[in-house]
Amino acid sequence: xxxxxxxxxxVVQPGRSLRFSCxxxxxxxxxxxxxxxxxxxxxxxxxxxxxxxDGTNKYYADSVKGRFTISRDNSKNTLYLQMNSLRAxxxxxxxxxxxxxxxxxxxxxxxxxxxxxxVSS
Amino acid sequence: DIQxxxxxxxxxxxxxxxxxxxxxxxxxxxxxxxxxxxxxxxxPKLLIYDASKLETVVPSxxxxxxxxxDFTFTISSLQPEDxxxxxxxxxxxxxxxxxxxxxxxxx
Numbered sequence: 189x190x191x192x193x194x195x196x197x198x199v200v201q202p203g204r205s206l207r208f209s210c211x212x213x214x215x216x217x218x219x220x221x222x223x224x225x226x227x228x229x230x231x232x233x234x235x236x237x238x239x240x241x242d243g244t245n246k247y248y249a250d251s252v253k254g255r256f257t258i259s260r261d262n263s264k265n266t267l268y269l270q271m272n273s274l275r276a277x278x279x280x281x282x283x284x285x286x287x288x289x290x291x292x293x294x295x296x297x298x299x300x301x302x303x304x305x306x307v308s309s
Numbered sequence: 310d311i312q313x314x315x316x317x318x319x320x321x322x323x324x325x326x327x328x329x330x331x332x333x334x335x336x337x338x339x340x341x342x343x344x345x346x347x348x349x350x351x352x353p354k355l356l357i358y359d360a361s362k363l364e365t366v367v368p369s370x371x372x373x374x375x376x377x378x379d380f381t382f383t384i385s386s387l388q389p390e391d392x393x394x395x396x397x398x399x400x401x402x403x404x405x406x407x408x409x410x411x412x413x414x415x416x
Contacts, residue, residue, distance in 0.1 A: 192352075225353075233345075233353070233396055235405040249404045250310075283352060294400025295343055297364065299352035 190214040190298045192284050197303030200274055208303055210267040210284030218242070218262035221287035223296055224269050226280035236282070237269070241290040252278075274307045281305075311335050311399050315408025321416045328384040330411045332375075332397035340376045341401040347410075348393045356395075357382065389415065 196208025210222070224236040237248045237258040246258050257270040267284050281302035288295035312335035322328050332342065340360035345353040355364045357373035360380055370385045384391055392415050397408040 232410045233398070233407040235398075235407070238403075247403050285353075288358070292403065294341065294398075294405050295355070295358045296345075296353075296398075297355050297358075299354070301350075301352045 190286065192286065192298060192300035194282065194284055194300045194303035197282065197305045199306045199308060201309050202275060202307055204274055205270070205272045206274060206305060207268060207270045208282065208305070210269075210300055212265045212267065212284075212286070215286070217260075217265040219290060221289055221291045221293065222258075222260060222267045223285045223287060223292075224258060224267075224282055225285055225296070225299075226278075226282045227302070228277070228280045231280075234280070238287065238292040239267070240292065245291060247292060271305070274305075276307050279305060279307045310404055311338060311402055311406050313397055313399055313406050313408040315397050315411055317411060318409060319412040319414065321414045322387050323416045324387055324389055326387045328387050328391075328413065330382040330395055330397075332380045332382070332408050334378045334380075334399055334401075337377050338399045338401035341399055342373075342375070342380050343398045343400065344371075344373055344382045345396045345398065346391075346393045347396065353396065387413075387415075 191213045223238045239258045255273045259268045283302040285296040285299040314333045342360045344357040347353040361373045372383045394412045
């Protein structure tokens with residue numbers, strides 16, 4: 189069955205960097221677009237970024253553009269999110285999610301449980 | 310960005326009740342709308358895509374309708390396992406945006 193497992197969250201000081209991963213299994217990872225979506229404590233869902241199946245196309249929310257980088261390693265079935273210049277309002281649970289298509293179609297059919305990032309001094 | 314206005318923000322209902330949630334887009338999104346269910350501490354689960362298409366293995370008591378700017382999500386007969394928060398999401402344009410969520414509680 190499809191599984192997405194995030195790891196690498198934690199507590200980080202404002203201005204610092206963090207990278208976390210999403211390990212995929214149960215499907216052909218290299219055939220699907222992948223997303224990051226975050227959820228601040230007690231809040232709703234906010235789409236963060238998407239990457240196409242081969243990594244050539246990437247799109248970001250304005251709130252993270254220039255600070256976050258989405259990437260993937262299809263040989264390792266792993267999705268990444270590099271977060272730089274972290275701010276308090278980046279505090280959230282970060283979910284990876286699979287797109288129904290190879291690109292950024294926008295139907296997120298499987299999600300991981302998420303990893304919590306807390307930005308605090 | 311397209312704004313998604315979801316209502317109500319919370320809802321209490323009895324098992325067996327019909328439950329309706331609405332989602333309004335700030336501009337025409339055709340039928341590019343999804344509905345998700347999220348239980349506490351769990352990953353969101355896709356229930357409906359393309360406004361009205363039921364995802365595989367989702368029970369038929371869940372239904373979605375609408376197009377353009379106004380959408381409706383219905384549970385025809387609420388079951389205990391349906392207690393969760395529900396979100397709509399548009400995918401007509403990047404950035405994809407979500408409604409604020411509807412927290413469904415049991416009376």
